[in-house]
Amino acid sequence: MKALVVEDDAAIADFAEMILVEQGFTVEKAGDGKQGVEKALSFHPDLILLDLMMPGMHGLQVCELLRKEASLKGVRILICSSKSYASDIEEAMAAGADEYLTKPYGAKDLVKKVRTLLAVSGGVEPGAPAADSLTVPTGSQAESKAAAPERGAGPVTVHFWGTRGSSPAPGPDTVRYGGNTACTELRFGDLLIILDCGTGLRPLGAKLAAEFQGRLIDGHIFVGHTHWDHIQGFPFFYPFYLKQNRLSVYSVRGAGKSLERVFRGQMAADYFPVPLESLACDLRFIELEGPLTLGPVQVSYMYLNHPGLAIGFRFEGLGRSICYLSDHEGYVLFGGDNEVSRKSEAKLLEFVRGCDLLICEAQYTDEEYTYKKGWGHSTYRDVVQRALDAGVKRLSLFHHDPTHDDAMMERLEAECREQARRGGNGLLCSAAREGETLSL
Structure with a gap:
């Protein structure tokens, strides 16, 4: 056979x-x-x-x-x-x-x-000493890692439009860190990149419409995965409805359906009054199969440990590198301390190694994780340690749990900064705040 x-x-x-x-x-x-x-x-x-x-x-x-x-x-x-x-x-x-x-x-x-x-029989008896355990060497290169781009000068900025995970959390107790779900705007010079389409996409759309005043908006939207909190804002993005705009949506193919079909289903009549066909812009859905180049920026991706198909991104251009891991449960944390988990974790560390900014989901405390293990999310301590191990320069904790109010977020942020300080490699650590802009 x-x-x-x-x-x-x-x-x-x-x-x-x-x-x-x-x-x-x-x-x-x-x-x-x-x-x-x-x-x-x-x-x-x-x-x-x-x-x-x-x-x-x-x-x-x-x-x-x-x-x-x-x-x-x-x-x-x-x-x-x-x-x-x-x-x-x-x-x-x-x-x-x-x-x-x-x-x-x-x-x-x-x-x-x-x-x-x-119904195979014969051969080695199951359980025989010959190679009954899997030993995997560590240190492989992360998948789909693009080559390093040329370094140069240029403004690179990051703006957080939505920082929550799972569901929006509006109200007076979340005004400092924000209540909208995942959406981040990157600017590499004039190149517009948007990360995820949570509810933060709606105010971003209004801002872009006001900024461009009828001129072409040529944007690139990267979706880590298509769970609710990462696509809720998609139908409310005003630039989609303006004919002069050109917008591309990037992710991997869905399970059993195309990327376009996923978003078409979200805008089906049972869920939304306007169908996908009513979006007037030049809208393209691009299913990733490897690294790509957008102007001065090289984009690579790798799969994350989250239920379903989820990917993280690395953007390199104009002398800066930004990594975005939207939903990820640590391999060792979830799968136990074994060779496969350690190797998977090593690949992820290699993927984010040395980046100027790591935006990383950090939804749970250690206590919360004990009863939410297997939900596909990380703990704060695990994420800070990952950034330290990878030699990241700056860490923005992201995808805040909707039950964590501003007071709790401040305490967790202080604990993470102390952990980063004890790490001794100069890591800057903060919790992402809706409306915050970072200049790299």
């Missing part, structure tokens, strides 16, 4: 190959999603081990494409991922997967799943 391992981590791919060969399989490997689809069509495997979070084409998209191929009708697909969220497992099954195996896995785990899928 034949097996195809589609996995961007070479150590994990080699481990799976070794176990499958011992079980009598002929094995081929692919290092990314596109290569996996091509090899599946030429190799015609009986079994495919498929990672979820890969650069370029993610595993859900690969699974959907493979299930449309008549020549692969009988292939069995086993998703192997460090993401153990129930929603990810459900999405994988909906995309056409037959089984799901959580990393890190040992030889016994893999052989059991394979035998269940294919």
Whole structure:
């Protein structure tokens, strides 16, 4: 029998190959999603081990494409991922997967799943000493990391239009840190970049309309993921309704649907009185498959640990670098202190390493995390330590919990600044405030 391992981590791919060969399989490997689809069509495997979070084409998209191929009708697909969220497992099954195996896995785990899928017998006895645990070296480069741009001079500014996570939190107790959900404006010289489309997008739209006074607004909107708090403001962005504007929305393809279809569904008649077709501007939806260049800025991204498809961004241009991690649950915090978690964390550290500004979700206290583990969010302490470990110059804590009023936010901000001071590397740390502008 034949097996195809589609996995961007070479150590994990080699481990799976070794176990499958011992079980009598002929094995081929692919290092990314596109290569996996091509090899599946030429190799015609009986079994495919498929990672979820890969650069370029993610595993859900690969699974959907493979299930449309008549020549692969009988292939069995086993998703192997460090993401153990129930929603990810459900999405994988909906995309056409037959089984799901959580990393890190040992030889016994893999052989059991394979035998269940294919009724394979013989080969190495499950639980034999040969490679029953997965050891993965650390220090790989983060996925989709763009090359460093040329350094130059130019104004680089950041303005926070929405700093809350989960749901808006208006009222007198949140006026200092803000009540609108995630939306941040970046300016690299004249280049306009918008991060997420939470309720803060509405006031940003009004400001841009007043600033440009009928002139072309050429903007680039990057969406980390499409949960409610990151898209609530999309239909209320006034520049969408002005014919002269050109606006592009960037993210990865959704689970089972295109990026455009996700936003079209949000504006369906059951939820909103105006359909997507009524937006008058030149609106484009661009599904990311790798780094891209926008004028003087190079943009790269990597997948985050959050239920569903979520990505973080790195923007480099005009001599400055900004990283944005909107929703992320620390790998070790969630998955335990094992080789897979440590390697995943190392890749994230490499992705944000040395940036001038890290905007990072930090929603929970340590106490809150004890009963919200698995919700896809980080603790304040974990985020500050990540910034220290990565040599970040400045950290803006973001995605504030809607239950945290201004008084609580001030206490948490003071605690984080003290943690940063004890770190000893000069990290500047603050909690993002709605209406705040940073000049880098």
